[in-house]
Amino acid sequence: MKKTFITLSAIALILLSALPAFAQKGYSEEDALIEALKNKPLHGMFGMSFINSVPQNEFFKNVGKAGPGVSIMGGYTFSPVPITIGLQTDLLFYGGDERVFNYYNSGGWIYARDTISYNNFLIPVTASIMIRPDIENLIFPYFELFGGFTMISASADFKGNYGSDDSKDEFDAAWNYGVGAGTMFKLVDFITLPEFKTRLLLDIKARYMFGTQTNYYIIERINSDSSPEFKKNNSTTDMVTFQVGFVFEF
Numbered sequence: 001m002k003k004t005f006i007t008l009s010a011i012a013l014i015l016l017s018a019l020p021a022f023a024q025k026g027y028s029e030e031d032a033l034i035e036a037l038k039n040k041p042l043h044g045m046f047g048m049s050f051i052n053s054v055p056q057n058e059f060f061k062n063v064g065k066a067g068p069g070v071s072i073m074g075g076y077t078f079s080p081v082p083i084t085i086g087l088q089t090d091l092l093f094y095g096g097d098e099r100v101f102n103y104y105n106s107g108g109w110i111y112a113r114d115t116i117s118y119n120n121f122l123i124p125v126t127a128s129i130m131i132r133p134d135i136e137n138l139i140f141p142y143f144e145l146f147g148g149f150t151m152i153s154a155s156a157d158f159k160g161n162y163g164s165d166d167s168k169d170e171f172d173a174a175w176n177y178g179v180g181a182g183t184m185f186k187l188v189d190f191i192t193l194p195e196f197k198t199r200l201l202l203d204i205k206a207r208y209m210f211g212t213q214t215n216y217y218i219i220e221r222i223n224s225d226s227s228p229e230f231k232k233n234n235s236t237t238d239m240v241t242f243q244v245g246f247v248f249e250f
Contacts (some may be wrong), residue, residue, distance in 0.1 A: 003136060038137060038189055038199045041079030042249040045086070047203055048072055053092045053122070058107055058170050058235040060209070063241025067092035067122060071243055076246045077132070084130040088146070090241070094120040098107040099136070103161075118156040122237075124176055124209065125149055125184025140201065147177035150209075150237060154217040156228035170217035170230050180207035184247060201247040 051071040055063045075086030096119035103112040126148035132140050151173050158166040182205030190198045213236050220231035 004147060024129035032143040033193060034191060037117075037193075037195065040048045040197055041077075042197070042199060043077050043079055044250040045075040045077060045084065045106075045247060046073070046250075047245055047247035048202075049203060049205075049243040051088070051090055051092070051241055051243040051245075052129075053239045055237040056240060059237050059239065060237060062093055062233040063120075065095055068237075069093050070119075075128075075130070079169055080134075082131060082133045084132050084142075085129060086118070086128045086144075088124075088126050088128065090122075090124045092122040092124070094122065096115065096120065102134040102247075109185050112161040114161055115159045116156060118154070118227060120154045121138045123151040123153075125151075126176065126209075127145065128180070138186050141188075142179045142182055142184070144207075145178075145181075146180060146207070146209075147175075147233070150174050150176050150211055152216040152237070154230060155221055156219060158228075167228075172217070174216075175212040176209050176237070178207055179206055187246075199249040201249065203245050203247045205243050207241045208243060209239050211239065 016036045023231065049071040051069050053067040053069070054060070055067070058070040069090055069092040071088060073089045075084045077084040077153055085121045096117065098115065098117040101111045101114045103114075105111045126146040128146035130142050130144040132142035134140055151171070153171050155169045155171065156167065158168075160166075182203060184201040184203045187202055190196075190200070213234065215232060215234050217230040217232055219228050221229050223229055234242075
């Protein structure tokens, strides 16, 4: 009896010790597939960011403020080669306002009202080449060179009380070029077996953008007749930009 008990106990121990191996075998096959997908090179890229731009030198003296905005980018990575080409468009707002002019009769009542609103904004469009090594599929530091053009616009809209609406726009453009650096941090992999994978990254980036000499316009004041008066400036349009956003790789 004792010998039988020892024999059965030995068999049970062998079976119990084998179970993790069988379970591990089944798990490791799926895990290997997931790991293979995690290491699968991704080529497409699309991102959106909050961006803040700070004019430099004489450009800052004329504009006098930072320009927040939004940025949209897309790109193609030559994985496993750590080179990405991309295209980025920014919309930067350099201030706006709305002013209301009331007209009073002899009794002190408002009998007419004119409204004028104005905005100044810049739209840099840049193509870039980026060196972006992959560190353990977790961190992607990068350095980029870029160039393109910047559209510069000042606009004003006048709405008269008696339907005498009018608008006025001043527009110019400048070439731009510069350098940038940043880091993308992986937040999560989206995996659907057997072969689908995308990746979400946090992107933090800074750029120094050199702008060529150009004319640009700032709405300096509103005249007594409610018409906007533009001030013409001429300088380089250098700026530093900082941005934080999200990038999808696919």
